[in-house]
Amino acid sequence: MRWTYAGIRGIRLSHDDAPGPAVTENLLRIRDLLIQRHPEGIEDCVLGYQTLTVFFEPQVLGRERLIDTIEGLDPDLSRQPLPGRDIELPVWYSQESGQDLEAVSEHCKLSVEDLIRLHSSKTYNAYATGFAPGFCYLGDTPERLAIPRLNTPRREVPAGSVALADRQTAVYPIASPGGWRLIGRCPLRLFDVTDSPPGLISVGDRVTFRPIERDQFLAMGGSL
Amino acid sequence: MTALEITHVGLHATVQDLGRTGFLGQGITVGGAVDSFALRCANGLLGNSPGSAGLEVVLAGIKFQADQDIVVSVTGAPAPIRIDGEAQAMNRPLRVGPGSSFELGPSSAGSYTYIAVAGGVDTPPVLGSRSTVVREGLGGLEGRALKRGDSLACGSPNSNTPPLVMRKGYTHRGDDGSQRASTHITLRFIPGFHHDAVNDECRTRLCSDTFAITGSANRMATPLDGPPLNTGLTQLWSEATALGSIQVPPSGQPIVLLNDRQTMGGYPQMGAVIPPACVRLAQARPGCKVDFQRINVEEADRISWLTTHYEEARLSAITTLWGQPV
Numbered sequence: 001m002r003w004t005y006a007g008i009r010g011i012r013l014s015h016d017d018a019p020g021p022a023v024t025e026n027l028l029r030i031r032d033l034l035i036q037r038h039p040e041g042i043e044d045c046v047l048g049y050q051t052l053t054v055f056f057e058p059q060v061l062g063r064e065r066l067i068d069t070i071e072g073l074d075p076d077l078s079r080q081p082l083p084g085r086d087i088e089l090p091v092w093y094s095q096e097s098g099q100d101l102e103a104v105s106e107h108c109k110l111s112v113e114d115l116i117r118l119h120s121s122k123t124y125n126a127y128a129t130g131f132a133p134g135f136c137y138l139g140d141t142p143e144r145l146a147i148p149r150l151n152t153p154r155r156e157v158p159a160g161s162v163a164l165a166d167r168q169t170a171v172y173p174i175a176s177p178g179g180w181r182l183i184g185r186c187p188l189r190l191f192d193v194t195d196s197p198p199g200l201i202s203v204g205d206r207v208t209f210r211p212i213e214r215d216q217f218l219a220m221g222g223s224l
Numbered sequence: 225m226t227a228l229e230i231t232h233v234g235l236h237a238t239v240q241d242l243g244r245t246g247f248l249g250q251g252i253t254v255g256g257a258v259d260s261f262a263l264r265c266a267n268g269l270l271g272n273s274p275g276s277a278g279l280e281v282v283l284a285g286i287k288f289q290a291d292q293d294i295v296v297s298v299t300g301a302p303a304p305i306r307i308d309g310e311a312q313a314m315n316r317p318l319r320v321g322p323g324s325s326f327e328l329g330p331s332s333a334g335s336y337t338y339i340a341v342a343g344g345v346d347t348p349p350v351l352g353s354r355s356t357v358v359r360e361g362l363g364g365l366e367g368r369a370l371k372r373g374d375s376l377a378c379g380s381p382n383s384n385t386p387p388l389v390m391r392k393g394y395t396h397r398g399d400d401g402s403q404r405a406s407t408h409i410t411l412r413f414i415p416g417f418h419h420d421a422v423n424d425e426c427r428t429r430l431c432s433d434t435f436a437i438t439g440s441a442n443r444m445a446t447p448l449d450g451p452p453l454n455t456g457l458t459q460l461w462s463e464a465t466a467l468g469s470i471q472v473p474p475s476g477q478p479i480v481l482l483n484d485r486q487t488m489g490g491y492p493q494m495g496a497v498i499p500p501a502c503v504r505l506a507q508a509r510p511g512c513k514v515d516f517q518r519i520n521v522e523e524a525d526r527i528s529w530l531t532t533h534y535e536e537a538r539l540s541a542i543t544t545l546w547g548q549p550v
Contacts, residue, residue, distance in 0.1 A: 005416030007466035007496030008524050012417060019461055044248040046487060048463030055248065055466070058528075063521070128462055129251045130488025133360050136251075137462065174361060193350050193362065199250045 001030075003070055009043075011066060012053045019049035021125045027052045028083075028204045030073060037069050047203045049127050049137075084126075084204035089171065091120065091162050091209045092217035093184035097224070098162060100181040107147050116211055118142050119183065124169060126205040134173035134191030134199030138207050141167050153179035160185045160222065162209065169209075173199065187212075187222030226292045228341065230374040234284025234330060239345050239364035239376070240338075241277040244353035248464065248487045255355035255363065258443060258483050258506040259336050261535050262300035266340035268542040269297035269317050270381070276344030277354035279370070281337045285328040286370070294320050294378065295342040301334025301507060317342075333406075334507040335441075342381035357484050359444070408513040411480070411501045413470060414524050417463075417493035423456035426472070430494055431516050435478065439510040443484040445471075446505050448514055452476025455492040462490045468497030470516070482506055498524050500531045 006012040013030065015023045024047070031045045031052055041061025046053045056066055093116045095101045105112045124138035131137075141164060149165045154177060157163070161172040163180035172178060173191035186209075190200045201207060212220070230237075240263065243256025257263035257280055264274040279286065285303060298305055298314045305312040306327040312318050320326045331337055347354050347365055356364025365374055419427065435450035453476045465471070469481040471491040480497055481489075482505075495518070497505065505514070519527075 004419070005414050005495070005521055006464065007416065007468055008414060008498055008521070008528055010416075010464075010466045010496070012464070043245055046248050046464035048488065049461035051461075051463040053464035053466070058525075063525075128488060129249060130462060130464075131251060131486055133247075133252045133362070134250060176359070197250055198247070198252070198351065203249075 001073075003067070006053045006055070009058055009063075010053055010055045011063070011070065012051055013070065014051045017050075019127065023050060024125060024127055024204060032083075033073065034066075034069060038066065041066075046130070047128055048130075084206060085202075086123075087201060087205050087207045089162075089186045089188060089207060089209050090212040090216065090220060091184040091186050092212050092214055092222065093119075093162075094214065096214075097185035097217070098183040101183045104145075104147055104164060104181050104183055108144055110144060115145070115183070118145060119164075119169065120209040120211050122208070124207045126201050126203050126207060129199060129201070129203055132172070132174060132176045134201070135170060135176075136199065136201040136203070136205075136207075137168050138170055138201075139168045141169050143167070145169075147181050149179040150181065153177050157182065158185065160187065160190070162186055171201075185217065185222060187217045187220035189221075225346075226290060226294055226343070226378045228288045228290055228294070228345075228376040228378060230286065230288050230370050230372055230376065231325065232285075232287035232372055233370055234281070234286060236282040236284075237286045237370045238280050238356035238358070239277050239347050239354055239370070240280040240356065241354050242275045243355050243483065244351050244357075244363070247351055251487050252351065252360065252362070253357055253484055253487055254467070255353070255357040255443075256483050257336075257338065257355075259300050259338065259503050261503070262336070263338045263340065264535070264539060265315070265542060266297045266299040266338045267344075268539050269299070269315065270295055270340050270342040271543075272340060272342065272344050274539070276340065276379075277347065278338050278340040278345060281328060281339065283335055284330045285337075286339070287325060287327045288376075289325050290320050290322060292322050295381065296320055296326065297340050298328065298337060299340075300336050300338040301331040303331040303337050304329040333509075335509060336507060341378045343379035346377040346379040359484060406504065406508040406512050408515070409501075409504050409508055410515045410517050411497045411505060412517045412519045412524070412527070413468065413495045413497045413501075414521050415495040415518055417469070417495060418455070418457060418460070419494050421457060422472075422492055422494065423454070426453045426455050427494070429453055430470070430478070431518055435514045435516075437505070437508055437510050437512045437514060441506075441510060443482060443506075445479045445481045445485060447477060447479045449477055453478065455494075457492045460490050460492060462488045465489045465493065466496045467499060468502045470494040470497065480505055498527060500527065 157178035165180040361367035435448035
């Protein structure tokens with residue numbers, strides 16, 4: 001673990017190991033410990049695949065104190081229960097709800113049925129939240145589903161779109177531009193400012209997808 | 225309840241306060257007035273609390289009418305003001321009578337002008353802030369930029385809203401540095417993020433080359449133009465960005481991230497421009513030349529301390545001169 005500056009009020013910790021569930025767990029533990037040690041003064045924490053960036057309020061928490069805490073952390077933070085939850089997301093996989101489904105099946109040399117089976121048979125780790133409010137990067141997808149992003153991002157991807165890029169998958173929580181490949185849609189609301197936290201998925205959660213049909217999608221509040 | 229009726233928007237105007245903090249981990253950006261000191265001054269002139277929401281107007285002005293007597297103030301990038309056709313000064317409280325029309329023209333220098341209203345603009349707060357982030361659809365009026373026909377509710381003025389008189393002999397010279405027409409600025413930055421991982425040439429050239437602000441600068445970021453830099457880094461894992469982050473994408477043209485930045489990015493970041501320099505950069509116009517200067521964190525802290533004390537002194541002078549009956 002190393003640290004560098006992230007501007008005048010940020011410290012960025014980076015893990016030496018390759019990203020994966022173990023690295024995320026370790027970063028989550030460090031985040032929770034830092035917040036516990038400094039309940040006042042830490043304004044925000046952002047988890048990346050390999051990094052934890054801590055933003056502090058310098059008038060409340062001095063940079064030196066925060067760095068001392070970081071340098072004094074037990075490098076072997078383990079065997080503590082993690083707050084991560086298991087989340088199941090219903091998905092209506094179809095060309096109608098995910099306009100790249102057939103193109104992806106062609107690219108991956110898989111039938112649409114096999115593609116759906118493969119995508120919905122794995123438990124994904126929530127590695128990071130960013131890009132857009134509540135947008136959570138989930139991985140890793142099975143190697144056979146790896147596909148590059150679109151060359152030109154779409155101007156607008158509908159809210160709820162389930163998408164693939166490289167070895168990652170995600171659900172677009174709000175309508176936004178995006179370059180990932182769309183394979184279906186989830187009827188649930190993934191981001192609501194009146195919820196606490198406003199995003200349905202948080203880093204550290206484990207996410208699975210469950211195929212549903214068009215009528216179920218509509219019955220669950222999904223819109224086209 | 226008083227309401228402002230927007231009758232014209234020149235280019236882009238949004239409701240802004242000091243931003244939405246504490247939600248970066250949820251992918252929600254900070255937003256807030258790009259020139260936050262200018263907004264605080266505008267509020268100070270009216271006896272508002274510093275974080276009251278006001279209007280941030282980009283380059284080309286705005287017009288509105290009020291249904292009742294209101295007091296406003298204008299700070300930031302200098303622009304002509306007319307109330308019912310009569311020219312008015314910036315940096316002082318101005319009364320706008322019921323049915324009168326208030327007109328802010330195009331700014332003559334700088335990019336962001338601020339209008340505060342006694343009592344503050346009272347759109348519904350979202351996650352603790354009224355700041356509009358158009359990309360996220362959050363804050364302000366329905367999460368979008370203002371347009372003609374919008375009606376903006378304003379709160380009740382504080383009882384300490386100043387009378388429209390000024391002490392004799394006092395000339396207010398404006399509230400901040402944003403009225404300077406910059407043609408060449410130096411951005412001091414704290415190295416960090418991937419700074420030590422990029423190649424030596426890229427590190428050296430960031431500080432020795434001169435860049436120029438491009439026409440696509442906005443509240444999210446200021447993209448720069450210059451001889452391309454090669455970081456030597458490919459395929460990074462997405463991670464947090466910071467205010468002022470100097471991103472170097474594969475094109476080699478650096479981008480400095482500002483208030484509405486995406487909370488995470490996958491490009492190499494060389495460090496972060498210090499906050500007062502971010503304001504100067506945002507206020508500068510396309511074509512302005514930009515140099516980067518690396519400073520250590522102690523130097524950045526010293527500048528930050530001086531900036532904070534300068535701003536506090538100016539704000540307290542404004543409150544003293546305008547905030548009490550004479």
